[in-house]
Amino acid sequence: MSAVASAPGKVILVGEHFVVENEPAIAVAINLRARVRATKVEGEGVEVRSRELGLAQVFRGDEPRSSPLYPVYFAAKVTMEYIGVESPLRVEVFSDIPPASGMGSSAAVAVATVAAVAKALGVKLAEDEISRLAYRAEEIVHGKPSGIDNTISTYGGAIAYRKTEGFLRLEADFSPIRLVLADSGLPRSTGEMVARVRRLKAKYPRVFEPLYHAAGRLAIEAGKAIEAGNFRALGELMNVNHGLLSAIGVSNEVLERLVYRAREAGALGAKITGAGGGGFIVALCEKGSEERVAKALREVSSRVFVVDVSGEGVRYEE
Numbered sequence: 001m002s003a004v005a006s007a008p009g010k011v012i013l014v015g016e017h018f019v020v021e022n023e024p025a026i027a028v029a030i031n032l033r034a035r036v037r038a039t040k041v042e043g044e045g046v047e048v049r050s051r052e053l054g055l056a057q058v059f060r061g062d063e064p065r066s067s068p069l070y071p072v073y074f075a076a077k078v079t080m081e082y083i084g085v086e087s088p089l090r091v092e093v094f095s096d097i098p099p100a101s102g103m104g105s106s107a108a109v110a111v112a113t114v115a116a117v118a119k120a121l122g123v124k125l126a127e128d129e130i131s132r133l134a135y136r137a138e139e140i141v142h143g144k145p146s147g148i149d150n151t152i153s154t155y156g157g158a159i160a161y162r163k164t165e166g167f168l169r170l171e172a173d174f175s176p177i178r179l180v181l182a183d184s185g186l187p188r189s190t191g192e193m194v195a196r197v198r199r200l201k202a203k204y205p206r207v208f209e210p211l212y213h214a215a216g217r218l219a220i221e222a223g224k225a226i227e228a229g230n231f232r233a234l235g236e237l238m239n240v241n242h243g244l245l246s247a248i249g250v251s252n253e254v255l256e257r258l259v260y261r262a263r264e265a266g267a268l269g270a271k272i273t274g275a276g277g278g279g280f281i282v283a284l285c286e287k288g289s290e291e292r293v294a295k296a297l298r299e300v301s302s303r304v305f306v307v308d309v310s311g312e313g314v315r316y317e318e
């Protein structure tokens with residue numbers, strides 16, 4: 001028996017890093033998705049294949065966790081343990097979401113894997129079960145993530161998220177805007193960036209506390225702006241949020257250049273999205289201005305995506 005599930009990537013509009021320390025943050029799902037097909041097979045172990053990485057590996061349980069496919073195996077394994085059904089499997093990953101971009105590729109793959117594996121073994125999980133199991137796979141990739149990535153990828157739409165309180169769905173109409181994402185071309189690891197920020201925060205707690213407090217207040221204001229459809233205010237708050245991210249040490253010259261180019265080309269706001277240090281920037285654009293912003297960014301970035309906010313979270317496919 002075979003089952004296919006898909007889940008969206010995400011963009012954090014405000015609050016990455018600060019969310020790790022329990023400040024609120026806001027994320028939206030986007031119309032780039034990861035698809036996973038899980039198939040019961042004869043034999044033993046879990047064979048994981050990734051079309052994008054061009055890799056395949058059979059896992060039997062004692063492989064090193066450093067394998068790039070290990071988190072997919074781990075998501076399948078925790079799902080089988082949870083539903084109490086074990087079987088040899090093939091798990092195939094097809095994803096539109098660029099890895100290590102800040103767009104939540106690993107969480108989307110984990111969410112789709114959990115849903116597909118459970119369904120292939122005859123169990124349809126509820127969304128909260130899918131999100132919780134995907135979080136366990138995310139821990140393998142990122143250390144101690146906040147949980148925002150697996151949550152937005154499971155539920156879709158726009159959410160305000162706080163680690164100890166979970167999420168609130170924002171009532172928002174994103175039809176007036178589009179998001180433009182541009183690649184810095186610099187590799188980075190979310191786990192390492194989070195650890196670096198934590199080290200700096202531990203060194204200067206009195207300086208960092210007001211920055212974190214400001215980021216939390218900013219996320220609340222951004223949530224209000226989104227619900228009021230005030231995207232001009234959201235853009236301004238994204239710019240302020242970028243300043244805070246620079247302050248905590250996750251920006252660099254390449255990211256700054258992309259951010260300023262997007263703003264100069266007419267974006268309402270532009271900032272790092274995700275862990276920073278590399279990956280992508282996001283520019284909030286009024287519909288009609290996105291091509292101008294994308295064109296300006298293409299002059300300095302080799303990969304630019306124009307995406308929409310998507311209401312759809314995890315779903316089963318025929």
Ligand code: MEV
Nearest residue numbers: 016017145146147274275
């Ligand atoms: C990663 O998409 C966002 C970070 O805030 C890490 C996390 O929330 O776990 C940098």
